[in-house]
Amino acid sequence: MPSWVNEDTVTYAQAGVDIEEGARAVAAIKGAVHETYRPEVIGDIGGFGGLFSLAAAKDMEDPILVSGTDGVGTKLKVAQIAEKHGTVGIDLVAMCANDILATGAEPLFFLDYIAVGKLKAEAVAEVVGGIAEGCKQAGCALIGGEMAEHPGVMDPSDYDLSGFCVGIVDRPLMLDPASVKPGDVLVGLASSGLHSNGYSLARKVCVEGKTRYELRLQREELGGAALEDALLAPTRIYVKPVLSVLRECPGAVRALAHITGGGITENLNRALPATCDALVDLGNWPVPPVARFVCEAAALDETEALKTFNMGLGMVLIVAPDQVQAVEAALQAAGEQTYRVGEITEGEGVVRYAHKGALYSFEG
Numbered sequence: 001m002p003s004w005v006n007e008d009t010v011t012y013a014q015a016g017v018d019i020e021e022g023a024r025a026v027a028a029i030k031g032a033v034h035e036t037y038r039p040e041v042i043g044d045i046g047g048f049g050g051l052f053s054l055a056a057a058k059d060m061e062d063p064i065l066v067s068g069t070d071g072v073g074t075k076l077k078v079a080q081i082a083e084k085h086g087t088v089g090i091d092l093v094a095m096c097a098n099d100i101l102a103t104g105a106e107p108l109f110f111l112d113y114i115a116v117g118k119l120k121a122e123a124v125a126e127v128v129g130g131i132a133e134g135c136k137q138a139g140c141a142l143i144g145g146e147m148a149e150h151p152g153v154m155d156p157s158d159y160d161l162s163g164f165c166v167g168i169v170d171r172p173l174m175l176d177p178a179s180v181k182p183g184d185v186l187v188g189l190a191s192s193g194l195h196s197n198g199y200s201l202a203r204k205v206c207v208e209g210k211t212r213y214e215l216r217l218q219r220e221e222l223g224g225a226a227l228e229d230a231l232l233a234p235t236r237i238y239v240k241p242v243l244s245v246l247r248e249c250p251g252a253v254r255a256l257a258h259i260t261g262g263g264i265t266e267n268l269n270r271a272l273p274a275t276c277d278a279l280v281d282l283g284n285w286p287v288p289p290v291a292r293f294v295c296e297a298a299a300l301d302e303t304e305a306l307k308t309f310n311m312g313l314g315m316v317l318i319v320a321p322d323q324v325q326a327v328e329a330a331l332q333a334a335g336e337q338t339y340r341v342g343e344i345t346e347g348e349g350v351v352r353y354a355h356k357g358a359l360y361s362f363e364g
Helices: 019-034 055-059 075-082 088-101 121-138 199-206 212-216 227-232 239-248 289-297 302-306 321-333
Strands: 063-071 106-116 141-149 159-170 185-190 253-258 276-281 313-319 338-346 351-354
Touching: 019 121, 019 141, 063 088, 075 088, 075 159, 075 199, 075 212, 075 227, 088 106, 088 121, 088 159, 088 239, 088 253, 106 121, 106 239, 121 141, 121 159, 121 239, 185 321, 199 227, 199 289, 212 227, 227 289, 239 253, 239 313, 239 321, 313 321, 313 338, 321 338
Parallel strands: 106 141, 276 351
Antiparallel strands: 063 159, 106 159, 185 313, 185 338, 253 313, 276 338
16 A cells, blocks of 8 residues: 555545535525526526626726625624524625725626535525625625635634625716815715624624623614614615616716715715815714614714714715705605715815714704
8 A cells, every 4th residue: 555545534524524515505595696697697606707798888988897895794793693694695795885886886796705614504595695685685696606614713603704796887977086076965875773894892892791682682772673683784785776866867976985894984084085074964864773872882982983883874975066956856766865964165085073962963
């Protein structure tokens, strides 16, 4: 027998990787994946690459591909504690699709990466079902992905998600912060809660040390919701209503900001030129109960809250003043709740706040 032959054979399965369970997982997600397909999708999942036709781009003057990648972060720990995995996939798509929407791009396709400690087909199907639902909300196709089992690296019940989205926009129609001017109006779109940011803090002050009973207990301060449900509310996907506004009101929206990690303070400034500030009127929109609950549990002052969480605004559009009513009407017709939350002034590219101390004072 050659010296390199090991008589004590160890199989891949014995090392902790179950190829058969992986095949079962792929079979379990095919239906959900197919529901996201657009006419441009070529072939099926399972190949070495996802295929998507760009034939429609020939009608554009200067087609620009826009890409974005992100994850869900430590919100996944809340899902794992609660054993509720059906919505975190929506969060994954939202973080990518809303980002590329900030350029005016339409999301075309999405790919995911799922790393697990121990592969269970049913659990993966639940997560991918959420990703598929997010893709349907964003109007993009789920054309590929990867499931990786990491025994010895991750705990058996642990998993992580990341994703990659590609969209397209015609260069003359791109949203550009350079076009923002003093007098433009800030129109905010309501969030569903914390979305997918600030969960390291939220878990520390609201989840750690709590029993499952406490997490499932309905709370008056959360509008009757359980804490785990309030924390797991999926990120809103703004793609379809915003794209409809960009089509119906061409040139009305100068720029927009997706409010993610860093809150309003550190995201709205990304939609500003160096010569303008955003003056945000506090108290002009409602703060979700879960955001106030977490901020009070952490004893965050107003300044810290505004640079940690979205505080009720998932996206902010910067709109030409003579087009505000038309934009609001189009958004409301698409099912969005809008708030006028401030204006653009001359400045240095920063976010400032009016009516400090009034963050929680909205009365409707």
